[in-house]
Amino acid sequence: MEVALGAGDLSIFPFCVAHLAAQGEKPALVFPGGRVVAYRELAARVDRQASYWRDGRGLVMLEADLSEHAIVAYLAALDAGHAIALQVAAALKADREIFKPDFCHRRIDGRWRTERLEGDPVAPHPDLAVLLSTSGSTGQGKYVRLSRTNIEANARSIAEYLGLTAADRSCLILPLHYSYGLSVLNAHLAVGASLYIPGGSILDEGFLDGLAESGSTNLSGVPYSYDLLERVGFREREFPRLRFMSVAGGRLGAEKVGLYNEHLLARGASLFVMYGQTEATARMAYVPPDRLRGREDRIGVAIPGGSLTIEDESGRLITGSEEPGELIYRGANVMMGYASARADLARGAEHSELRTGDLAVRDADGFFRIVGRTKRISKIAGLRIGHDGLEAALERHDIAAAVIGSDVEIHAFFVGEHDPEDVRQRLASASGLTLLQVRATRVDALPRLASGKVDYEALRQRSPLAGGSSNTDGVKALFEQLFYPQRVRPEDSFLSLGGDSLRFVQLSIGLEKILGEVPEAWEKMPVKTLAAMVRQERKTPQIGTDFLIRALAILLVVLHHETLWPIPGGSATMVILAGFGLARFQSGALLSGSLRQLLRPLAQILVPYYLIVAGYALAWGEVPWASVFLVGNFAFADPERHSMVPYLYWFIEAYCQMVLVFAALFAVPPVRRFAAVRPFAAGMALLAAAFAARLALPPLWEIGNRQIFTLPWIFHLAVVGWCAALAQNWAQRLAVMAAGTAIHVYLGLYEGVWIGTKIKYLLQIVVLAALLYLPRIRLPQWAVQLVLPLSAAGFHIYILHRFVPELLLAQAQPFLPPLVLSLCSIAGGVLLGLAVWSGQRQLFKWLVRARAGALPTHWPAGLKSWLSSGHPLLALGPQKESQVQRQ
Incomplete structure (x- = not known):
């Protein structure tokens, strides 16, 4: 790969004497006080040092101090054709005994000297150029073997994506025995750029003054370097020539990445967030600065000439987004292999790829994010x-x-x-x-x-830590409790288990507690994949926008039922969400003709609903048959005659009818085939039919104001949600947005007879836009902790909130001012729903533990056996709310 970068001729090994001399009098090394070593002088010093080492091929061990002496020795060893091992002074003695170098260049009594040693008859492989310690500390006798091709390829790549030219100057503060620091040196020398070497710590007095006076155009550091820069007030100073900063060598917090990115952008500079390992000659990935905003937690894309992939534990290539696996890198900079003895230096290249040991996911834009390490878990x-x-x-x-x-x-x-x-x-x-x-x-x-x-x-x-293991998997337990009494296998997913929108919120809360931030499209991931992920805490967590909409919708319903004005629209939003959820989670069952899988989730709604119907029947002494048969919304029954439960429950009846309509439509084979081939077109056709029914059927069926509770009146809202979930590209999203806007503007402004109707329908335009164009939203942690429980408990709040003013507060009503009564009714209705939801979560947690045999020993054996069997009758429980806590 030949790439012309800056002034350097990269067709030859970029650090030989000829390449250095060709740069002439341009500055190469710059030091505090203004002293400069030009390239021509540097080349002469390198040539002079190399002349002492040009007798055969061996190993030079270098005390890699960050100084001009160490830089000259490093370049001289390469020019003389030797392999060079870079190490800290404390590790030299131990590693000399293991690797038996032919030369050792180090400080003796304060002066740099070369020791000619006995060496070893084993000659390093002709391709071997550099050995870097894997410990970075006191020698452990293990080095990474890097070839000349590795070093040159990585230098080229770094220079390319950083846009380095001979006009650049880097402030080099990273040690040379560290691959990141060495790569800064290599990349700048490759293009004839210069390096400012302050020779001390960031905390040294005058560091910032020297940085400003040096004319450095870039500064590279590890996360700890940025902590030190904050301590010395870096962002309070101006550095007009600074073109970019870079960070690698660990995770710099997303908040600090954003802080420095915005700081540099405001000054016309850039921040490069990078990722690498010594085994890949320093760097493997970077985030293009113009795409960093909003991706502060990413490691980015592969460097030029390299590639990144993700594989699961069995070596299967993972192509989907947000599915974790081990990050694999391939490129010309992948090491030759490791060395733990002199004999290992004679071996050739043994690796064509690097298994990083990091767990990563790829987002929808192709950017990679580290979610943990296979060993630091x-x-x-x-x-x-x-x-x-x-x-x-x-x-x-x-x-x-x-x-x-x-x-x-x-x-x-x-x-x-x-x-x-x-x-x-x-x-x-x-x-x-x-x-x-x-x-x-x-x-x-x-x-x-x-x-x-x-x-x-x-x-x-x-801190000696005891070993141990656990066979219990928190994620698997979460799924088992939610889908009780079904048995959950590691390869099952939310969708394959028959998940639906009612379970989706519940499971999201549990996964959010375990994983920190739930990955996108988690509903498609196997349980074992989710279980392998590592917790990713976020200061501003990201949740599905539909969760927020659901929570706000149920609050609107409660407020509207208590105040009647001026906030209608919550129920209409819930209908849109119902269609949205059907498309996301039940379209597979519909297209496969699996009506049983489609209808099974209705038990989650109908069991609590029929408990309420039974309660009214006992209180009235009469059976509300219209509600028993789910047709009370069709206006031939009346709560006052005790032939149906209160109008509040029309939504449950309409929802069940809606599911039956979808089931009937998809039971027709031609419909299924067309929808399978062209799902979006089928959805839009259904929307046209549903809106036509909305306009035509109510006038033909005069039932007065009760028509607003009927399926023909609201079915188009569900289909709008259905189409929103099916829209996959901008053209489809635009089509749904245009159709939905036109429908709701017509119904709200033309057909609407009072201001509440206008508010109701115009509000749905905002809801639709959010579902289409803002699928996920970041909220503060405190907001997430409010939104998720409200969203999860929405069904309980809906069916129970009116019990507070009409039953629990009935005796106190004459004694309470209207405002106080309303506030107590609203707050009490929400809290009652949350309390029952929480109680139900504990019930299903208990049931799963009972099935696992964790019941008290004094319980009747028959009851324990029945619970442990997962009897089909237990499946009738309202699994929607079976959210679990980790055990």
């Missing part, structure tokens, strides 16, 4: 807990911590004046564990490797 009480996610959760409370863990407990080491018990509480809340399973220890400072990364091994040595 604990499995406790059935929960797969990512240590990185816990650190992020603590970070949002300004707690700087490093988390380690086993399959028994989690341990957080933190700095600062926080109360350890408060840290434990937050750790337990973020992980879903109990206080018995978490520890928190205050330390003066987190131990760090030379790269700036946390030294987790040092922390692990401080």
Whole structure:
């Protein structure tokens, strides 16, 4: 791959003497105080050093101090044809004994000297160029073997996506034995750019002054570097020549990414968020700066010349979005292999791909996001807990911590004046564990490797953690409780189990508690895939917009029933959501002709409904037969005659009728075949028919104001929701939006007879637009905690809220002012629904535990056997509300 970048000639190995000399008097290295080493001088020094090493091919071990001496030695070893191992001073002695280098270049008594050693007869492979330690700390005798092709390919790629030219200058603060720091050096030398080497820490007095005076156009750092930059007030200063900053070497919090991105954008600069590993010669992915906003938690796309894929545990390629698996990288920069002894240096390339060990997902736009690590995970009480996610959760409370863990407990080491018990509480809340399973220890400072990364091994040595395992899977238990009494297999998904919109909200709440943020299209993912995901906490969680709409709709219904004015429209919105849910979750059953699967969820609605009907029958001493047969909304019965329950329950009757109409339509084979081939066209045709029925049938069937409760009056709303769920591209969304707007404008402004009707129909235009163009929405955590329970308990609130003013407050009504009575009725109706919903969740949690044999031993054996069997009668319970808590 030949790419012309800047002034450098990349057709030759970019760090040889000839390449350096060709840059002439351009500055190569710049130091505080204005001292400059030009490329020509650098080339001469490299050539002079290399001349001492040009006798055969061997191994040079270098004390990789961030200095001009180390840079010259690094380039000289490459030019002389040797392999060079870069390491910190503390590791040189141990690694010299293991790898038996031919030369060691290090500081002795304050001066840089080359030691000629006995070496080893094993010659390094001709392609081998650089060895970088995998530990980054005290030598552990394991190096990554990088070829000349690896280094050149990565330098080319980095220079390309950063747009580097000879006019650039990087402020190099990262150590050379760290692959990220070495890549900064390599990429800039490859194009004839220069490097400013401040020679100290960011915290050193005068660092920012030196940065400004150096004329640096870019600055690269790890997340810890950005913490230090905040401490020294980087964002309070101006650096006119700064063109971009970059971050890699770990996860920089999304909030801080957004902070620096906006700061740099305001100054005409850019932030590059990157991802890499030493095994891929530093970098594998980056987020294009112009697409970073809104993707602050992503690692981006593959670098030029590379590719990223995701595979599951069996090696199957994952092509869907938001489905996690191990991230696999392929490219010319993938290492040759590892080396733990001198003999390993003679081996050739052994890898064509890099299995990163990171769990990742791909979003709908093709951007990758890390969701955890295959090794930094604990499995406790059935929960797969990512240590990185816990650190992020603590970070949002300004707690700087490093988390380690086993399959028994989690341990957080933190700095600062926080109360350890408060840290434990937050750790337990973020992980879903109990206080018995978490520890928190205050330390003066987190131990760090030379790269700036946390030294987790040092922390692990401080806290021996017991081993252990658990066979209980929190996600699987969640599905089992929701779909009780069905048996749930790891390969089952929400849709394959026959999930519907009523279960969807319930399960979303449980998954949100386990995973932190529920991935898009989770309803299609197998249970085992969801269980493998790692918790991803978000300060502003993302939820489905339909959840918010559902919660607001039920509140509108409660308010409207209590005040009558001026907020109608909640019921109409619920009808749209009903059609939306049918298309999302039941279209498969309809297209396959599986009417049983379609009708089964009606039990979730009809069981509580018939309990209410039975209650009225007992109170009246008469059976409301119209309600028994779900036809009370057709105006031939009356609550005052006790032939039907109150009008409030018309929605349940209409919903059941709606499902039967869909079932009847799709029972016709030609209809099914057409809808299977052209689902959107079939939906729009049905919308036209439903609207025609809305206009034609009411005038032919004079039943007065009761017509607003009938199926012909509201069926078109359900079909609008159906079409919104089927719209897959902008043209289809535009068609649904135009049709829905036209219908509702006509019904609201032309046909509407009072202002409430106008509000009702015009409100549906907003609802439709949100469903089509804003499928997910980010809300503060406190808002999510309000919205999700209201959405999940919506059915209970709907069927129970009128019991508060008409039954529970009936005796107090004469003594309460109207405003107080209304407020108590509204709040009480919502709280009653939430309380019953919560009680039902606990009931189904208990039933699942009973089936698992966790009942008290003194219970009757017959009852325990019946419950454990999952008897079909138990399936009639209102599973919609069987939301579970993790055990």
